[in-house]
Each structure stands twice: as C-alpha cells, then as structure tokens.
Amino acid sequence: MxxxxxxxxxxxxxxxxxxxxxxxxxxxxxxxxxxxxxxxxxxxxxxxxxxxxxxxxxxxxxxxxxxxxxxxxxxxxxxxxxxxxxxxxxxxxxxxxxxxxxxxVEDAETAEGGLFGDRWAAVGETLGRLHRALAHHPAGPPRPVPARQACDVERAERRLRGLLARWTATAVASEFGRWARQTAADRLGALPGVAVLLEPLPPELTVQVVHGDLASPNLLLRGREVAAVIDFRPPRPRSAAWELGRIVLDPRTVLARPDDWIPGLATALTAYRAANPALPTADLLAVPRVAAGHLACSVYPLSEPLDDPAAVTPALEAYGRARHQAGMVLREHLDEAEEVLRDVLR
CATH class of the missing domain: 3.30.200.20 (Phosphorylase Kinase; domain 1)
Incomplete structure (x- = not known):
C-alpha cells in the first residue's frame, strides 16, 4: 500500500x-x-x-x-x-x-448542513449562472435527449441484479452490509413502480456540460451566500435537471426540513430561471421527479461494502440510509412539489 x-x-x-x-x-x-x-x-x-x-x-x-x-x-x-x-x-x-x-476559500463551510432561508435563492442563482456559462463550453451545446436517459430503469435493473449476485456470493459480516443487501433487493423489486413514476416526464430533457459531481461537499457557503463551487469533473453532457435535483434536493435538506423543502425548491428554481432563462421550463418542472427516480435507481452506496470496504465509515452509512429515506419522501410528495413548481414557473 x-x-x-x-x-x-x-x-x-x-x-x-x-x-x-x-x-x-x-x-x-x-x-x-x-x-x-x-x-x-x-x-x-x-x-x-x-x-x-x-x-x-x-x-x-x-x-x-x-x-x-x-x-x-x-x-x-x-x-x-x-x-x-x-x-x-x-x-x-x-x-x-x-x-x-x-x-x-476562507471562512466557508460545505452545504452538508442543508439549505435553508436565503441560501435557497443564492444556490439557485449560482447554479443558473454555472449552467448558463457551461452551455457555451466547446465540448458541445445543450441538446434534447429522451427523458429515459436521465434515469435509465433498464440499466438500473442490470446493475442491481449484478450487485445482488455479488452479495449472494459474499458472506455479509456487518450490519450495514446486511442493510445494503436488503435495500438493493427492495430497490430491484420496486423498479416496475419506478418506471410508472417516470412516465409523466416530458418526452425529452436537456443535456449539456455540467459540473458533474455537484454534491453538498462540493458547494461552499459563507453565511447566506455561495462562496465557491469546487471539484468539477471532466466535461461531459448530463441532464441539467439531474444536477439541479442532486444539490437542491440533497437528502439531508429534504429530511431535516420536511415542511420547507418544497417552497425552498420553488425559490431555488425561480432564482435559477432568472439567471439561466434558456433552460426549458419542462426541465425545471422535472427536477423532483428526476431526483426521485435517480435515488430509486442508484446502487450507491449499496455497493461500497463490496467495492471499497475502507470507505464505509459511520458518515457514509448515515448518508446511505438518508438517501434511501429521502427517496421515499420525494416519491410521496411528488404531486405536491410539482403543483407548487407549476404555480411559480408558469
């Protein structure tokens, strides 16, 4: 080593x-x-x-x-x-x-504490400016693709079946490992319902060059403002709606503020649209549904005990459980979230 x-x-x-x-x-x-x-x-x-x-x-x-x-x-x-x-x-x-x-970056903290108050608008506005800038990157302009590419249920089924086959051949020693194996099985069984959940998405969604790993540790805040965006990935076209949902509907935000995340989401996406009016409204309306589908199809961190046991820390275990729980919360409140977004984005 x-x-x-x-x-x-x-x-x-x-x-x-x-x-x-x-x-x-x-x-x-x-x-x-x-x-x-x-x-x-x-x-x-x-x-x-x-x-x-x-x-x-x-x-x-x-x-x-x-x-x-x-x-x-x-x-x-x-x-x-x-x-x-x-x-x-x-x-x-x-x-x-x-x-x-x-x-x-001086005097900043990560967004792992969640979004609240004026941070919703600040983050939405910063992401709007980011996506507006990256839309002109030489790697290629924004383009529409079939919505299923934002959350590919068939691909998720292949990955989950492969993961469960590996779990079957492995002795499960830890409590988190047992939870991960059972959760993978639950997600596989739920995929037909996830496919139905994704049917209301528009036929196409926009892909463009995006940050690529815009998780809460990579967004630095200073008070109510965004101090910095860090740790980009190489330029690659991804769904703008996916990236938006990944940060503004971070599981820690959704779970910590059950009465605030829907109006907060509306505030963030309103600020985003003001900064980046080129992204179609259909993509913004799709953010919560794409986020819910992505969490339901994900194998992260269910594969970590097999792929990288050293990475399974108490913090990762807590985050894995939070992702699973937040996905269920999003699915339960999708209609409400979309109704609010239609009111503010029409």
Whole structure:
C-alpha cells in the first residue's frame, strides 16, 4: 500500500513545480479519494493542495480543473487554480506524486448542513449562472435527449441484479452490509413502480456540460451566500435537471426540513430561471421527479461494502440510509412539489 505523502514531500513538490517554499503545511479537508493539505506561503497566502492516489488519470484531472477555470472566467465563484511553473499545467505529476494547487476559500463551510432561508435563492442563482456559462463550453451545446436517459430503469435493473449476485456470493459480516443487501433487493423489486413514476416526464430533457459531481461537499457557503463551487469533473453532457435535483434536493435538506423543502425548491428554481432563462421550463418542472427516480435507481452506496470496504465509515452509512429515506419522501410528495413548481414557473 502506498503511504500518503508527508509534509516534506509536499514542500518539495511545491518548491519544484510551483516555485514557492511553504511557511507551513497542515492537513486540509478530507476528500473522497484524495489527500488534501493547506499550505501557507511566505507572504501569508493560503493554498489548497490536493494530492491524488495512485492510478489517477492526470489528463482527466487536468480537464476537470480546466472546466472549473472556464466557469470561473465566466464569473462563477470557483477558486483559481495555480498553474505549475514554468510549463503552466494544472496538475503536477512527478516522482510518484500528483497534485494540484488552488486558492484557499476562507471562512466557508460545505452545504452538508442543508439549505435553508436565503441560501435557497443564492444556490439557485449560482447554479443558473454555472449552467448558463457551461452551455457555451466547446465540448458541445445543450441538446434534447429522451427523458429515459436521465434515469435509465433498464440499466438500473442490470446493475442491481449484478450487485445482488455479488452479495449472494459474499458472506455479509456487518450490519450495514446486511442493510445494503436488503435495500438493493427492495430497490430491484420496486423498479416496475419506478418506471410508472417516470412516465409523466416530458418526452425529452436537456443535456449539456455540467459540473458533474455537484454534491453538498462540493458547494461552499459563507453565511447566506455561495462562496465557491469546487471539484468539477471532466466535461461531459448530463441532464441539467439531474444536477439541479442532486444539490437542491440533497437528502439531508429534504429530511431535516420536511415542511420547507418544497417552497425552498420553488425559490431555488425561480432564482435559477432568472439567471439561466434558456433552460426549458419542462426541465425545471422535472427536477423532483428526476431526483426521485435517480435515488430509486442508484446502487450507491449499496455497493461500497463490496467495492471499497475502507470507505464505509459511520458518515457514509448515515448518508446511505438518508438517501434511501429521502427517496421515499420525494416519491410521496411528488404531486405536491410539482403543483407548487407549476404555480411559480408558469
């Protein structure tokens, strides 16, 4: 097993590839797969240093960082990436260590605490500006595709059957593993109903270049405002409605605020439309139904005890259960949510 880089390793890489000697280096916010650090230079500026595990594709990470830079140049709050010196790359890779450096976002917290109050409008407006900017990305303009591509029930059935076959061949040792196996079976059995649930979607939904991983840890807030959008994925067309639902209907928000998420959703999508009027209203109206369908078809994190047992932390277990419960809440209140959205978006 490769050991994580040490502070001297990071200091040496910053000196060689970025042209500065850090005055201090400490542990940064934890990443899903990366090891992160906070470095301060001799002028007192602070930098977020992300180191990538073995097997990371530097070209893909370059593309992801370049997408964030594209959005930043369009006015979206994205931390600036510091290029290497003198070759100007966004990822430095040498001597078994790959890393990137970007500006540190001061006094911010992730959106994992959920959306509430003025944050609904702030997040909706920021996402509208983000999608409006990315609609002009060279990877391709927005285009309509069959709505089933936003939530493919047939693909979900194949994945769930494959996962259950693996669970059948594996001794289940943990309580979460037993829950994950049973939940996968429940989701497979519920798929015919999910297909019916998705029938009211419009024939087509819009796909375009989007952030790609806009989960709550990747949205930084400062008070009532959005401080930064971070951790983009390489440019790829995905459903705009899917990305909207993923962040504004985060399970923690839905479960923590049972009386607030529907009016909050309406507020967020109203602000989104003001910032990005080009996205068809049909896509905005589809957000809660696409979100419900996506949660019902997902195998994450039900596969994690098999794919990456070390990643199964108490936090992941709690999040997995919250995703499942939030999906049921969304399905139960779909008609109400859509009625409110039709009133405010007509």
């Amino acid at each position: 490769t050991l994580p880089p040490t502070a001297p390793d990071i200091a040496g890489a910053l000196s060689v590839h970025y042209g500065f000697t850090p005055a201090s280096i400490g542990e940064g916010p934890s990443g899903t797969a990366t090891r992160n650090y906070l470095a301060e230079d001799l002028d007192g500026r602070r930098w977020f240093v992300k180191t990538y595990p073995d097997g990371t594709d530097p070209a893909a990470e370059e593309q992801a960082l370049a997408l964030g830079e594209y959005a930043r140049r369009a006015g979206v709050p994205v931390p600036a990436v510091r290029p290497t010196a003198p070759d100007g790359r966004l990822v430095a890779a040498a001597d078994g260590l790959s890393l990137s450096v970007s500006a540190w």
